[in-house]
Amino acid sequence: MKADPTVQAKLLQLAEVDAELGRLAHQRKNLPEHQRLAEAEQRVRKAHDAVVRAETRAHDLDRDIARLERDVDGVRSRTERDRSLLAGSGVGAKQATELQHELDTLARRQGVLEDEQLGLMEEREAVGVELDHARGELAAAEEEVTELTGRRDTAEADLDAARAGRDRARDELVGAIPAELLTEYERIRGRGQVAAGALRESRCGACRLELDRTFLSQVRGAAADDVVHCEECGAILVRGQ
Numbered sequence: 380m381k382a383d384p385t386v387q388a389k390l391l392q393l394a395e396v397d398a399e400l401g402r403l404a405h406q407r408k409n410l411p412e413h414q415r416l417a418e419a420e421q422r423v424r425k426a427h428d429a430v431v432r433a434e435t436r437a438h439d440l441d442r443d444i445a446r447l448e449r450d451v452d453g454v455r456s457r458t459e460r461d462r463s464l465l466a467g468s469g470v471g472a473k474q475a476t477e478l479q480h481e482l483d484t485l486a487r488r489q490g491v492l493e494d495e496q497l498g499l500m501e502e503r504e505a506v507g508v509e510l511d512h513a514r515g516e517l518a519a520a521e522e523e524v525t526e527l528t529g530r531r532d533t534a535e536a537d538l539d540a541a542r543a544g545r546d547r548a549r550d551e552l553v554g555a556i557p558a559e560l561l562t563e564y565e566r567i568r569g570r571g572q573v574a575a576g577a578l579r580e581s582r583c584g585a586c587r588l589e590l591d592r593t594f595l596s597q598v599r600g601a602a603a604d605d606v607v608h609c610e611e612c613g614a615i616l617v618r619g620q
Contacts, residue, residue: 380606382560387606387617390564390575393552394585397568400545407538412531419523426517433510440503447496454489458482560606567613575615585614 464470465478553561568574576585581595588611590598598607598616609616 380559380563381602381604382557382606384603384619386556386560387575387604387615388619389552389556390560390615391577391584391617393549393556393564394573394575396545396549396552398573400542400549403538403542403545407535407542410531410534412527412534416524416527416531419520419527422520423517423524426513426520429513430510430517433506433513437503437506437510440499440506444496444499444503447492447499451489451492451496454485454492458485458489461485563606564615567615570613572612573614575617576609576612578616578618583609583611583614583616585609585616586612588612 461478461482465475465482470478556564564574573585576583578584578590578598581590581592582588583590586609588609590610594610598618601607603619607616607618608614
């Protein structure tokens, strides 16, 4: 393959642009905000789960407290009724004894219910504190996610703008390189390596390796428009730079 030396020199510019595009892509993929954002999102999920657990427990306790309140109200109503009956006229001794026995039983029952209710209310107070804390943690984590998302988006936008500029530069260079030479360049680049490098003294600018003297003699003896490749890495070796 042959190509004008000035055209071959453009491959070095293209290789530099491609290297910069690669660096920009790597930077975008490995922005520190990505890891920080993932960690913050994990904290949001953890805090959300804690809020759900606390809310569920608070709801269960509220339900149990309300149930006990209804039970206590029922015992009080029954107690008031029995007291009214006991204080009324026409109550025989046997009935009075039975009413008094029931009143004693109701008093014990009310005491048990009120003690249970008090215990649940104390637990509900503690769960309320836990719930407030969990909600605060969730709000803080969500705020952090919002902040990091903004920082990530800004960083990505900056990198995308830089990439757009390099893409334009690449398009201009590609338009000035013959199709056959460009195809060869892209074939080499497709292997995931630097596709063109300048010959600097006895080293390939693509792989940085020292080249064999015999090979160097062959390269120096080739015509200026011959397209030669590095014997070590296969990159297009641009001479006279």
